[in-house]
Amino acid sequence: MDLTSRYSFSFPTTIRFGTGVIDELPGYLKSQGLLNPLVVTDPLVKELDFFKKIISSLRNAGISVEVCAEMHKNPVKSDVIKGKELFVNTGRDAIVGIGGGVPLDVARAIALSINHHRDLFDYDDLIGGDKYVTEPIPHLVTVPTTSGTGSEVGRSAIIAEDDTKKKRILFSPSLLAKMVFADPVLTMDLPPFVTAATGMDALTHNVEAFLAKNFHPLCSGIALEGMKLISNSIVQATHKPDLESRAQMLMASMMGAVAFQKGLGIVHSLAHPLSSLLDTHHGLANAVNLPFGMRFNYEGFEQQFDQMAFMMGLGAEAGDKFVDYLFSLNQQLNLPTRLSGIGVEEAHLETLADLAFADFCHPNNPKPVSRADFKRLYTEAL
Missing domain, CATH: 3.40.50.1970 (Rossmann fold)
Incomplete structure (x- = not known):
């Protein structure tokens, strides 16, 4: 401090x-x-x-x-x-x-x-x-x-x-x-896809808010608790919803929105162009890009990843498992894990990279992101 x-x-x-x-x-x-x-x-x-x-x-x-x-x-x-x-x-x-x-x-x-x-x-x-x-x-x-x-x-x-x-x-x-x-x-009547995609949107808000470089410890604490609630409830809410899981997801969603006044980051900058260019559902765009953005952010922020992993039930000092957990979570929710699964083609990558670099979210990412970084991440995710 x-x-x-x-x-x-x-x-x-x-x-x-x-x-x-x-x-x-x-x-x-x-x-x-x-x-x-x-x-x-x-x-x-x-x-x-x-x-x-x-x-x-x-x-x-x-x-x-x-x-x-x-x-x-x-x-x-x-x-x-x-x-x-x-x-x-x-x-x-x-x-x-x-x-x-x-x-x-x-x-x-x-x-x-x-x-x-x-x-x-x-x-x-x-x-x-x-x-x-x-x-x-x-x-x-x-x-x-x-x-x-x-x-x-x-x-x-x-x-x-x-x-x-x-x-x-x-x-x-x-x-x-x-x-x-x-x-x-x-x-309660949300269909599984909408539950999964919007739930991953809420998770992205909490994760990116926690990592955002702005100083706001109140938001950081809220974001960690929001991650815990989502980890405990998103699979249940998607596949076998009950009032408890739906209530936890609703609370975690609000917590993510409160927390991201601290800032967002690279994942939202990767996701926004997909909605603009291809009309992709925003939560789905975040879900697919979240593991790739977090892999980019991991080096240099291992302690923060350890904290997130612990709150999401992965154990102590398990930050190196966090990205694999995100891939697994998308699979459990029956969401695509690659951009090709949501209609992105190689011909889109240059335009997407331009739009991502011009986006307003990544300046708050914990580490700087270049246009070349965005192009590489889109290519990896394709």
Whole structure:
């Protein structure tokens, strides 16, 4: 610890966690005087029984609901603009995001856009756009239905340009949800692939946050506990889900999202271009690249790998087994272990390397990564 430096730490919002807490949503909105929410979700969740029950419970409580469910698999600017128009034209007074990372990111971006009238990407944090976030944000509530991104406790939204698919980061502490309802029951019907891919996304968040070079010991401790929960529950949650395993995964997902305010790293920089170029599921992209990125990071950080391996049940001083464990975990979850298994071809590698090197995550990796490193890692993973 550098005692000559000064540090600032901040942690997120109020979370209601537990079986059945979604039942509290109507009463919470009414207690805040919010009777006209825009409910933001994706086209798949919109058709599920639990979502229809949530909407019915709100309407039965005298709350007028407008549903926004038109969005891409990897959200783009036009999705946000349509949501803003619906909010304004129907006289909404709050936003409730329900679903995985995509609808929660869109909900957060819509919230930003309501009282901020510059071009949406003027608020891109990577170009200092957070300084323009000066106005109040509509009351935002988030309800996660997957255990992966942890976006429900986030303060940023990743939205892509419609034409180039370049990802932009909209960030401000004011974009935190005022309340999170994290009910593991809502994750019970996730299919095995989604459970596995989003679960590996959560694991990647915890692992990369722990290794990130920024100093934030509170996040490091949370990340280690998140890894432990995932190691204990992800296989069970994928193949024979019960409420206990789903609850552990949901908690670990939120812990990963809290922890990665410390930073992410090489794996996310390897994964993001796959979503941009090939529309790959983000969690799946992380899952395939995680062992290769960790193999790159191992030398020089053996002590940290020992800590991670111990928390994940591999034994003391077992950091050298960590990468093999990640490969094995993907196999147990029936996920691909090579990029060729998700549609990557040799012709893609140069473009992927360019995009990865330009990505915003790897500067926080514990060791520097060159474009040549990215090209070599993609080649190894192919």
